[in-house]
Amino acid sequence: MTYASHLTIAAFAFSTSLAASACAADPIKVGVTVTQSPPGSVVQGTQVKDGLEVVAKMLNDQGGVLGRPIELVIEDTQGLPEKARAAVEKLITRDKVVGIVGEHQSSNVLAGMEVAHRYHIPYINTNGWADAIREKGYPEVFNPNNYNRRVAMAAAESIKKLGAKKVVAFAENTDYGIGLAKGIGEQLKTVAPEISYRFDTLDRAAKDYLPAILPLRADPPDVVVDVMLPPAAYIMMNQVYEQGVAPSAKTWFYDASGLADYPDFWQNIKEAGKDLLVFGLYHPKMKAPELAKTVGDAYTKKTGAQPNRLLYQAADSLLVLTDAIKRANSTEPDALVKALEATKYTGTRGEITFSNESGYKFHQWLDIPYVTFQVTEIGQKVADSPLVEQPGQPLDPSKLAHP
Amino acid sequence: MLSGALAADLAVNGLVTGLFYGLMAIGLALIFGVLRIVNFAHGEFYMVGAYAYTIIAARLGVPLFVALPSAFLFGAALGWVVERTLMRPLYANIGSWGLMRDEYAVIVTFGLSLLLVNLVDKAIGPYAFRAPALVSASRVVVGPALMSGQKVAAAVVTLAALALIALFLRFSYWGRAVRAVSQNRLGASLAGIDATAVSSLVFALAGGLAALAGALLSPIINASPDVGAFPAIKSYVIVVLGGMGSIPGAFVASLLLGLVESFGAVLVSYQYRDTFGLVLLILFLLFRPQGLFGERGREV
Amino acid sequence: MSGDIRLRREFIATSLLLLVLALLPLAMRDVYWLGVLVVSAYFAILASSWNLLAGFTGQFSLAPAAFAMIGAYGAALSAAYYNVPPLIGLLIGTVSAGLIGLVLGRIVMRLRGPYLALTTLSFAEIVRLVASNSINITRGDLGLPLEPWFNDRVIWFYVFLSALTFVICGLYLLLRSQAGLFLEAIRDDEIAAARSGVRIVFWKTAAFAISSAAAGFAGALYAYFASLVTPELGLVQQTGLVVSMTVIGGMGSLIGPVVGAFLVYVTSEWLRDVGGWQLVIFAALVIVFARLFRAGLWGLVITALAPRRKLA
Structure with a gap:
């Protein structure tokens, strides 16, 4: 046996004993609220849940945090604000969690963070885009994820580049949908006031949207914008x-919700997905830190699915919280909030810091990377779809494929 | 305000939707005719049909033309079991309800609805399932209108099923027995018709038809535990509009409701279109309980 | 046994139950479980008010959750737009539910059985759809936030318990008076009751309005507790829960709905961690009780005690 292998064995023994001692120690409980049943998006909820579990396992395999294992306590919200409120209440009062992560729906964040604010427990918003979340200015709430203002600006710029004159958006009746649809309108007014824009609010529980769509058939717009979530x-x-x-020779379909990387996208969409323009928060062709590959591989091993944006958002949510616990050397709320405010942490998508400006920038990671890509084939993997807009650059119309 | 092309589109869309409503609602009307109760678990037969079709076709890989009738049979079997176990007190005077048979029916079917929804939610899961389509084309030209292939196929099967039911009720022995019991249970029994068997038959038929509707629409409206809520509500509206228990009335009311919703959504309000039918239901129960075509004098 | 003695016995049993509940915080201060008891008390008020209609008057409304929602929105909207203090908001919620109940009760007076069930169900769905689609006023599914009245769970627990006690006493006094006799007469045979001079229209409408007001009261109180009002409060499933609690506890008795509400809600929270089959079990229980034993758990208790009484 060589010296090196002795060393490996010793290191291995040391790390397992560390891990074992971590498991013996009192766990640090982290509360998770996700959608696990309809009418909310179960697909989103499952991606977030899997992502959090992957990262929790990685952390625990490395010996936990402060020598204690991370334990996720997961609650289903059904995508309903009232359930989300009750879930956060339960997590804080019954399970005594040190922080809440995972929520992926704006309306639920708005309901849940009220409770977190009341009990003064850190709340990491994993995927609530509504600006209203930031505008409340709650010191406990942190946003290492995308925000409506950023999509609205991106969408408005892209629509302008497409040379559109008339734009119609379909928005779901949630804080996210209505907020973003309004935001796109405001941004369009500033960057391209000549474009006529309107949005229709659709009930996400409805099964048939034809009466809202049929009037467009006679007089189609240049761009239809999706501001809705599956199903x-x-x-x-x-x-x-x-x-x-849309998509048709006359009309582009711009997907502001980034649907194409959902695992069930191609089970539900066929021809309707071809030529789609997608606002993407993750694309395999984007540059990413080392950690992204480790997390992505572990995720693929666990679920068999390709990495996606929600995986990374979930991962960063938990990592930002555990990073703060480490730096604060404590799980006390005051110390945690303070440590979170001083965050400078390279997660899976870049270096995360939180702004202290008020308004939509409050406790927000401002430089969330994004791209625009186009789906050019039915059943295409996101990895194979061409980027028409690189991070930090405007959309390039010459790269577009016309239907 | 309405262009000709849009009006045609709305009419076609409304009529096709109405056709599906018809398939959902006819069973409810049959049950009301024979047993004089509203089955509050009607939507769950639809749900069960959607799941049966999806699982048989997608999971077990059975050909679609076999999966579709299987869903019907599954719903029919469930309907038959429900009638045998739970509906007997309605006419056999057993159980502790005595004179309150209407109340018993409301509670027991309401409980059944809760049971089936939660059972499927726990046993199969809360996830929505997408069923394989009979015709996979996303867009088909039908006269002036465009439709998904599945919608066209479902409409054809629905028409065929409705025609078969009409023939069955009109000409077969059991069909005539159903109509006889609907008109006068006691009289039919005196004439030697087995009213108990007719009740079972009607429940099986209603379960089967609702399940068939669920199966046909499951490639368009994904199967989920709570998917039965909307066909149930539409069926209540249709049965009241058509005259409680009237089969032709229910059919006409279905088409009418489809049209009202389709045009109303564009002309009146898109947001509130699901309330149109419900408002009609209340108005009819209050001012014209016999429905569109019924005779006066039915006890309310 | 006369109805009067039966009613008094039920009232005493209910009072004992409420007393035991009132002593609970001495032994248990867990914030979470106090919250569970608060929600149970909310459902106990709803179930008791529904029982007044279904159990004592024979009016099978499927709208109790809708009236709770109306009460909640009454409070939340007046707070959001006119900054009304909680006590006034509570009053507004209760009165608006009561008034709407009065009108609906008068309208559906003639309807029975499935017709009444369908009409009230449609009404409930319309109210819920309007609340969730009038986004500019109600914020739709997102719900209206409310400033919580106070945060201490023990206080909330006693507030809800007092509200429940208040409703139970009110029901007891009502049922013990002549009105109770009239209502039961109407339930058992409307035509005979009319013939012997009972003012059918008045009593049926009054029962509907009182029941609706009580549900609205519970809803408004709940709004301040939850500090978020969404159209979900009015879902048919919530009515399903109310019906289940009443049927399992024992319909047509004063104590049944209270026992049913606490039992069903506390047990389902307790079973939450073991897979969540509780709703399946409760739904099955509803069917079994309805099919085999209409008097519910309370009825079972009475039957079990009856022979021993005779011996003594």
Whole structure:
């Protein structure tokens, strides 16, 4: 036996004993609220849950945090604000969690963070885009994820580059949908006031959107914008295609919700997905830190699915919290909030810091990277879709494929 | 305000939707006709049909033309079991409800609805399932309108099923027995018709038809535990509009409701379109309980 | 046994139950479980108010959750737009539910059985759809936030318990008076009751309005407790829960709905960690009780005690 192998064995023994001692120690409980049943998006919830579990396992395999293992306590919200509120209440009062992560729906963040604020427990917003979340200015709430203002600006710039004159958006009746649809309108007014824009609010529990779509058939706009989430978004997209509205030779379909990297996208969408323009928070062709590959591989091993944006958002949410616990050397709320404010942590998508400006920038990671890509084939993997807009650069119309 | 093309589109869309409503609602009307109760678990037969079709076709890989009738049979079997176990007190005077048979029916079918929804939620999971389509084309030209291939296929099967039911009720012995019991249970029994068997038959038929509707629409509206809520509500509206228990009335009311919703959404309000039918239901129960075509004098 | 003695016995049993609950915080101060008891008390008020209609008057409304939602929105909207203090908000919620109940009760007076069930169900769905689609006023599914009245769970627990006691006493006094006799007469045979001079329209409408007001009261109180009002409060499933609690506890008795509400809600929270089959079990229980034993758990207790009484 060589010296090196002795060393490896010793290191291995040391790390397992460390891990074992961590498991013996009192766990640090982290509360998770995700959607595990309808009417909310179960697909989103499952991606977030899997992502958090992957990272928790990685942390625990490395000996935990402060020598204590991380334990996730997971609650289902069904995507309903009232359930989210009750879930956060339960996590804080019954399970005594040190922080809440995982929420992926704006309305639920808005309901849940009220409770976290009342009990003064850190709340890491994993995927709530609504600006209202930041505008509340709650010191406990941190946002290492995308925000509506950023998508609105991106969408407005892209629509302008597409040379559109008339734009119609379909928004779901949530804080996210209505907030973003309004935001796109405001941004368009500043960057391209000549474009006529309106949005229709659709009930995400409805099964048929034809009456809202049929009037577009006679007089199609230049761009249809999706501001809805699955499963409602799939029904809407299929019906928009079925009626020959978009994607078509005349009309682009711009997906502001980034649907194409959902695992069930191609189970639900066929021709309607071809030529789609997608606002993407993750694309395999984007540059990413080392950690992204480790986390992505572990995720693929666990689920068999390709990495996606929600995986990385979930991972960073938990990592930002555990990083703060380490730096604060404590799980006390005051110390944690203070440590979170001083965050300078390279996660899976870049270096995360939180702004202290008020308004939509409050406790927000401002420089969230994003791209725009186009789906050019039915059943195409995101990795194979061409980027039409690189991070930090405007959309390049010459790269677009026309239907 | 309405262009000709849009009006045609809305009419086609409304009529096709109405056709599906018809398939969902006819069973409810049959049950009301024979047993004079509203089955509050009606939507769950639809849900069960959607799941049966999806699982048989997608999981077990059975050909679609076999999976579709299997869903019907599954719903029919469930309907038959429900009638045998739970509906007997309605006419056999057993159980502790005595005179409150209407109340018993409401509670027991309401409980059944809760049971089936939660059972499927726990046993199969809360996830929505997408079923394989009979016709996979996303866009088909039908006259002036565009439709998904599945919708066209479902409409054809629905028409065929409705025609078969009409023939069955009109010409077969059991069909005539169903109509006889609907008109006068006691009289039919005196004439030697087995009213108990007719009740079972009607429940099986209603379960089967609702399940068939669920199966046909499951490639368009994904199967999930709570998917039965909307067909149930639409069916209540249709049965009241058509005249409680009337089969032709229910069919006409279905088409009408489809049209009202389709045009109303564009002309009146898109947001509130699901309330149109419900408002009609209340108005009809209050001012015209016999429905669109029924005779006066039915006890309310 | 006359109805009067039966009612008094039920009232005493309910009072004992409420007393035991009132002593609970001495032994248990867990914030979470106090919250569970608060929600149970909310459902106990709803179930008791529904029982007044279904159990004592024979009016099978499927709208109790809708009236709770109306009460909650009454409080939340008046707080959001006119900055009304909680006590006034509570009053507004209760009165608006009561008034709407009065109108609906008068309208559906003639309807029975499935017709009444369908009409009230449609009403409930319309109210819920309007609340969730009038986004500019109610913020739709996102819900209206409310400033919580106070945060201490023990205080909330006693507030809800007092509210429940208040409702139970009110029901007891109502049922013990002549009104109780009239209502039961109407339930058992409306035509005979009318013939012997009972003012059917008045009593049925009054029962509907009182029941609706009580549900609205519970809803408004809950709004301040939850500090978020969403259209979910009015879902048919919530009505399903209310019906289940009443049927399992024992319909047509004063104590049944209270026992049913606490039992069903506390047990389902307790079973939450073991897979969540509780709703399946409760739904099955509803069917079993309805099919085999209409008097519910309370009825079972009475039957079990009855022979021993005779011996003594």
